[in-house]
Amino acid sequence: MSDGISGKLALMLRKDGRSASARRPIIPRVLKTMLVAPLILLVSFHLLHFISDNIHREGQGLIGDYHQGTDFSRFLFRRVDDRIFFDSKGFPGGVPQDDFSVRWTGQVFAPSEGTYTFALWSDDGVRLWIDEKPVIDDWRVHDETLNKSKVPLSKGWHPLRLDYFQSKSERAIRFYWAPPGELVGPVAPRYLRPGPAPGDNG
């Protein structure tokens, strides 16, 4: 009798084994792996990219010293701006509509040696120094104006200072560049870092 039970049990186990393998055929499992593996790789890639982008972004940009008056007459506040790209409504809270000035200081990174074009689109005045040398000087009241200049740079970080003032009416400042062989675009935060710029003597 016990042999009979053992036999039935063995048969059931064999049946279960067969039915289990029948429920998990080889080909769909391979297909599933083929579909899921790229998905995992894709998610991992975006996750790593997100993490590295956020670590890379930390502390980047330029120090912005905001002042009342068109010539830095009264200090208002300091903050780090990750990009210099402000139009009429884009300036930080606490900045008056009219009669203010900003000094951004830090460094700009040249990823390769060559001639860089720097461009400022502004209303009103701007002036820019790189490596303590004047690059753009348009310190006057005007409507939106594009100023640009070519600068030879070695690979690496270079001290930068950018002054801007707004008098009345419209206000804007946008900081662009074109690295060697590339199109003009806004200077991305990863190419800017806050820090002392030698020659910043007001």
Ligand SMILES: [Ca+2]
């Ligand atoms: Ca203006």
